[in-house]
Amino acid sequence: MRWTTLLFDEADLDELALLDADALLRGAGDTLERRFTPRDLYRRWERQQWLASDIDLERDRRHWDGLLSPATRRGLEYFLKSFLVGEYTGLDLMSPILAACPDEEYLVYLGTQAADESRHTVFVSRAAEELLGLTGSLRGQLIESWSALSPAHRAVHALENAVLRDLARAPHDYAQWLRAVTFFHLVTEGVLALHGQRGLVRSLQHIPLLPGLRAGFTAMTRDESRHVSFGLHALRRGAREGYSEAINDMIETGMPLAAVVGVGGATAPGQAAAAARSANDLLATIAVRLRQLELPQDFAEHVLGRCRAAQEAALRPSAAATAQNR
Numbered sequence: 001m002r003w004t005t006l007l008f009d010e011a012d013l014d015e016l017a018l019l020d021a022d023a024l025l026r027g028a029g030d031t032l033e034r035r036f037t038p039r040d041l042y043r044r045w046e047r048q049q050w051l052a053s054d055i056d057l058e059r060d061r062r063h064w065d066g067l068l069s070p071a072t073r074r075g076l077e078y079f080l081k082s083f084l085v086g087e088y089t090g091l092d093l094m095s096p097i098l099a100a101c102p103d104e105e106y107l108v109y110l111g112t113q114a115a116d117e118s119r120h121t122v123f124v125s126r127a128a129e130e131l132l133g134l135t136g137s138l139r140g141q142l143i144e145s146w147s148a149l150s151p152a153h154r155a156v157h158a159l160e161n162a163v164l165r166d167l168a169r170a171p172h173d174y175a176q177w178l179r180a181v182t183f184f185h186l187v188t189e190g191v192l193a194l195h196g197q198r199g200l201v202r203s204l205q206h207i208p209l210l211p212g213l214r215a216g217f218t219a220m221t222r223d224e225s226r227h228v229s230f231g232l233h234a235l236r237r238g239a240r241e242g243y244s245e246a247i248n249d250m251i252e253t254g255m256p257l258a259a260v261v262g263v264g265g266a267t268a269p270g271q272a273a274a275a276a277r278s279a280n281d282l283l284a285t286i287a288v289r290l291r292q293l294e295l296p297q298d299f300a301e302h303v304l305g306r307c308r309a310a311q312e313a314a315l316r317p318s319a320a321a322t323a324q325n326r
Contacts, residue, residue, distance in 0.1 A: 008222065013050040016222065017215035021202040024218055028194065031225040032232065032292055038109035041226050045112040048226075050219045052123035055212045057130045063209040064131045072207070077132055079200050081145035082153055084124045086193060088142055089157055090184070091117035093164045097180055100171040109230055116223045123216045131213075152261045152314070159257060160188055163250070175246040178238040182250035185231025189224055190289045191258045195282055197221045232292050239294075248295070251303055255286055259307035260314040272315075279311045 008019065008027025019027070036044070064073065094114040101107040125141055128134040134141045149157075160183050167173070167180045197217050204214040235247055263279045286307055290300040 009044070010047065013054060013215055013219055016050075016218050017211065019218065021198070021205045024201060024221060025198055028198075028221055028225040029288075031222075031229055034229075035233070036226075036229050037233065038103075038105045038230060041230055042105075042109045042112060044226055045109075045116075048222055050119075052119050052126065052216070055123065055126075055216050057127060057212040060127075060210045060212040061130055067209055068207075075203075076200075076210075076213075078148065079196065080124060080127055080132060081148045083193075083196065084121070084128055084141060084145045085149060085153075085157065086188070086196075087117055087120040087124055088138070089160065090188070091121055093160065093180075093184060096164050096168040096171065097177070097184065100167055100173070100177045100180075102174050102177060106230075106234065113227050113230070116227070120220050120223070123220070127213060127216070150261070152257070152263070156188065156192065156254075156257050156261060159254065160184065174238075175243050178235065178243050179246050179250045181231055181234050181238075182247050183254050185228055186235065186251070186289060186293070187254040187258050190228040190231060191255070191282065191285050192261055193224050194221065194228065195285050196262075197224065199278075199281075228289075232289075235293055248299060251290070251293075251295075252306065255303050256306045256310040259283060259286060260310050263311055263314045275315060279315060283307055283311065 008016070008024065008030070011019070016024075068076075091114065094110070094117060098107065098110055098114065101110055121138075125138055128141050128145070129136050134144060146154075163180050163183050167176050170176050197220060200217050201214060201221065204210055204217070208214075238244075239247055259279070259282050261282070263275050263282070283304065287300070287304060290303060295303075
């Protein structure tokens with residue numbers, strides 16, 4: 001375990017890409033358990049640099065064109081489009097979080113996160129152009145990618161934008177800043193981004209092809225673990241300072257939305273089974289984040305109950321379609 005953590009913490013891009021999926025996820029999980037301060041996270045950012053332009057996607061393009069099944073390509077295409085929207089949105093929404101930041105050391109760390117979001121956007125945009133054949137215009141890529149997102153994915157982004165707009169209108173409102181951090185760092189990044197990256201890295205290991213995509217998303221997972229670690233630190237402090245109501249309100253609103261992303265809409269039996277597995281994995285991820293945030297047990301159970309109910313409602317059409325197909 002200690003060796004895995006050292007590899008995850010200190011590896012360069014080439015070494016990091018050699019980690020198997022379980023070792024990568026243990027390393028990311030360890031980062032979230034170790035309670036780093038913003039200053040610690042800044043220092044980790046300095047050591048854990050990588051360049052989006054260093055990742056070679058030429059072999060990936062050959063694999064994409066000649067070795068992947070149509071179903072695999074469709075699944076990966078959705079992943080890439082959803083991450084392109086997510087990473088660009090993360091970059092776009094950093095501005096109000098930076099402008100309203102209540103602490104000097106927080107601000108120094110958050111500047112590194114803005115740089116990470118730019119790097120992630122550039123890498124996923126390259127993959128969208130070189131593998132999916134999308135236009136080289138980032139604006140054009142975003143328009144096409146947004147149109148491909150599921151209603152659940154769009155609902156998450158819509159609420160995230162609303163929360164950040166509220167913060168931009170009240171940049172001195174600490175409670176509103178904590179609400180924004182709750183949704184951005186805990187719900188979007190702590191649940192959806194890490195869940196999606198984990199699924200993608202595991203899928204790429206099973207193929208095993210597309211070494212450039214695997215390297216990039218592995219490095220992104222390490223970056224995201226720093227972002228989520230910061231969010232947990234800021235929210236635990238906010239709760240100690242008496243702002244639990246604002247944090248908990250955003251958790252109660254946001255987590256059920258995150259819980260159904262990728263869960264509904266399946267019609268074939270195999271798709272329904274995959275949706276159920278995704279639902280269970282999302283629920284487990286949410287439970288871990290709530291534990292790491294040190295929420296009261298009764299409130300955590302209440303949130304998980306709301307997430308289960310939302311998933312059951314989303315899975316119901318899938319179950320009906322599966323029975324009809326038999």
